[in-house]
Amino acid sequence: MAKKVFILVGTKKGAFIIESDAERRSWKLRGPFCETWPMNHVIADPVTGTIYGGGGNEWFGPAIWKSTDVGATWTHSSEGLAYQAGEAPIKAVWSVAPAAGSLYAGVEPAGLFRSDDGGQSWRHVAGLRDHPSRPHWQPGGGGLILHSLVPHPSDQSQLWVGISSAGVFHTADGGESWEARNRGTRADFMPEGQKYPESGQCVHCLVMAPGMSDRLYQQNHCGMYRSRDGGRHWDSIEAGLPSTFGFPAAVHPRDPATLYLLPLNGDTAGRYVPDGRAAVWRTRDSGDKWEALREGLPQQNAFFGVLRQAMATDRLEPAGVYFGTNTGTLFASADEGDSWHGIAQYLPAIFSVETLVVEA
């Protein structure tokens, strides 16, 4: 049966949806949606096709937006999306993830919320903020944000989260208790002798390999890593890459050994693509070897970055790969990254890119 693919784009000025057929040669853009709110993460539930957008507006605060008709109409709610009186109020939603009929939302300042009614109401998963490391959580450049949500594919009690400048945490009891899982990841910004703390590492993006719930990858502020044991231990996979710095990571929809990264030139060097030449870097062996994918991407005078949630794959065959720049250009590959085309430009700064594939 024919398929349609939707690219869900969160930007500084609203959400956009860009669609094509399975060939992915021509694209049609709609938007901006969500009243031009800053939208940090726009996702779709692959089971229902419902689109959810997490964002926050300087005037009106945080909310989860929802569309059940692929963007034609939207509602929003933040019922229950609040800390107790006296705590710093929530500024924005930074991540949304469906998990076995429920929804999780990560917010700033870092915390976790869950909805069991399709995003209409939310409850605080307070156990995460009860972790003993929490008094030491400090905001990074993007704020104290919970940006990565990785539910276990079959065990509803398990969830991994990534918090900038705090690290990776895992729960095996539905959020009651949490364990820091950062062993082997560096904190280069700490003094000698303190570069491998239990928590406090600045994870930028955490993803899970398809079909292998113990295989995790992360792009960190300080290196790229792979874990074979659910994050208990991490191994560096940065050898062969042009820098240790970057934001996004995206896994292949079917091959657990294929990972896409987009290294930038460094945290104090402008955070551009290295040498002004854009490349997505792909491994086919879980990070032992890397290849630069440049065909169709600008190879001179390119001074953009790509943010932590702004790269994704689709589940078509061959897999599509997409990334959006902080200068408002969306690039797409319909051949697993071998070649690229710009499919939208002059958008607001792109914060997130996700995909939805449906039967046409």
Place this chain on the structure above:
Amino acid sequence: MPDDQSSPASPRVVVTLPAALVNLFPGSVRRVEVSATTVGDVIDALDSRWPGMRDRICDSTPGIRRHINVFVEGERATLQTRLAPGAEVMVMTAISGG
């Protein structure tokens, strides 16, 4: 102008809402008359009429959001500000964003 009958014993006041807020709540209007003795009562009345509007105007501190201003007869107000019968209450978006 729509009015609110929920608290007939309280003074009637006139509330003006910013367009950016009204746009978030289908069916809401820029000017509404409600019964209220404080700004907090106004927020209660607005949230009763358009569920969720409280969260757009107030945060969990609890208080009026940092980039929202509420003026009563031209003076900046808090949730505790008391209202005289016929008071003009203006909810405004502050200078913000980029």
